[in-house]
Amino acid sequence: EAQVTQNPRYLITVTGKKLTVTCSQNMNHEYMSWYRQDPGLGLRQIYYSMNVEVTDKGDVPEGYKVSRKEKRNFPLILESPSPNQTSLYFCASSGGANYGYTFGSGTRLTVV
Amino acid sequence: AQTVTQSQPEMSVQEAETVTLSCTYDTSESNYYLFWYKQPPSRQMILVIRQEAYKQQNATENRFSVNFQKAAKSFSLKISDSQLGDTAMYFCAFMKHRASGTYKYIFGTGTRLKVLA
Numbered sequence: 001e002a003q004v005t006q007n008p009r010y011l012i013t014v015t016g017k018k019l020t021v022t023c024s025q026n027m028n029h030e031y032m033s034w035y036r037q038d039p040g041l042g043l044r045q046i047y048y049s050m051n052v053e054v055t056d057k058g059d060v061p062e063g064y065k066v067s068r069k070e071k072r073n074f075p076l077i078l079e080s081p082s083p084n085q086t087s088l089y090f091c092a093s094s095g096g097a098n099y100g101y102t103f104g105s106g107t108r109l110t111v112v
Numbered sequence: 113a114q115t116v117t118q119s120q121p122e123m124s125v126q127e128a129e130t131v132t133l134s135c136t137y138d139t140s141e142s143n144y145y146l147f148w149y150k151q152p153p154s155r156q157m158i159l160v161i162r163q164e165a166y167k168q169q170n171a172t173e174n175r176f177s178v179n180f181q182k183a184a185k186s187f188s189l190k191i192s193d194s195q196l197g198d199t200a201m202y203f204c205a206f207m208k209h210r211a212s213g214t215y216k217y218i219f220g221t222g223t224r225l226k227v228l229a
Contacts, residue, residue, distance in 0.1 A: 031214075042116075042203060042221040050214050090157060097207055097215040098164060100147045103157035 002027045006091045006104030013081055013111055021076045021107050023091030031094040032074040033058070033101070034066065036087040043090065049074055081111040116206050118220035125194045126228050132179075133189045133223045135204030141165075145207040146180070146187045151222075152200040160202070163187065191225075199227045 004025045013019050025032065033048040035058075045058030049068040063085055065077040074093075078085060088108050092101035115138045125131035137146070148160040163171045163180050170178050175195075179188045191198055204220040 033217075035219075040221055043219040045216070048214070048216075056212075056214070088155065092157075097209065098145050098162070100145075100149075100159045100162055100205075100207075101157070101217065102159075106155045106157075 002102065004091055004093050004102050004104040006089075006107055008107060009105060010108045011110070013109070015082055015111055016080050019078050019081060019109075021078075021089060021091075021109070023074045023076065023104055024072050025074075025093040025102070026072065027093060027095060027102065028071065029093035029095045029102075030071070031096075032068070033092050033094075034064070034074070034076045035090045035092065036060065036085075037090060037106075038087050046076070046089075078109075081109075083111045085109065086111050116204055116218050116220040118202075118204055118223050120223045121221075122224045122226070124226045124228055125191075127194055127196060129194055130190060130192045131194055131225065133191075133202050133204075133225065135187045135189070135220055137185050137187065137204075137206045137218075139185070139206065139208065141208050143209070146178075147205040147207065147217075148176070148178070148187075148189045149203045149205060149219075150198075150200045151203065152197075157203075161189070194227045196227050196229060198225065200225060 034046040035043040044060045047066040049055040091104040117136045144165045146163045150158045161173045175192045177190045201222045206218045209215045
């Protein structure tokens with residue numbers, strides 16, 4: 001089944017404790033992206049990647065890192081999480097601009 | 113800057129009725145794509161329908177159709193014969209190509225639709 005697998009689904013952590021949210025797709029998509037969803041703000045892009053070793057900032061990149069060492073994987077790293085990073089996070093991949101996204105199932109992150 | 117506006121934060125509709133969700137966008141581009149995504153309570157984001165800006169014909173997917181008015185920069189979603197399973201948050205999204213050769217999706221803030229039995 002074609003899908004984007006995102007883990008974990010829920011995560012509660014403390015301020016400053018490094019964490020990684022994993023994302024993997026099995027569709028051989030070149031384009032992958034991370035979004036955060038907050039009430040009233042819709043989805044905002046954090047980082048995106050057009051291919052292996054090619055990443056770029058989205059609209060809200062502060063406090064986040066990404067890497068794209070393999071085509072299928074695109075992890076999101078929070079080196080020192082803060083409470084304002086409490087949000088719902090989505091990984092998404094696309095096989096082409098006109099096809100839209102396939103989204104992961106989301107990660108609900110709470111930073112206390 | 114491109115923006116996407118969904119002016120209806122919440123809507124409700126009776127089962128079997130028709131409802132229209134509005135979306136407007138602002139762009140100077142001539143070539144772009146538009147999408148509607150559905151997010152049910154399970155929070156999974158699901159692509160509902162897409163429209164290519166150069167196509168004048170409105171896209172249709174079963175009970176879902178769009179009214180694409182390019183000059184007015186409007187992209188509304190019509191849901192016919194509403195079903196309880198249509199209860200969800202609906203996001204409008206605009207996609208444009210960047211000068212770098214990549215592309216970018218911009219999402220609206222969403223409309224929460226509740227279908228009433």
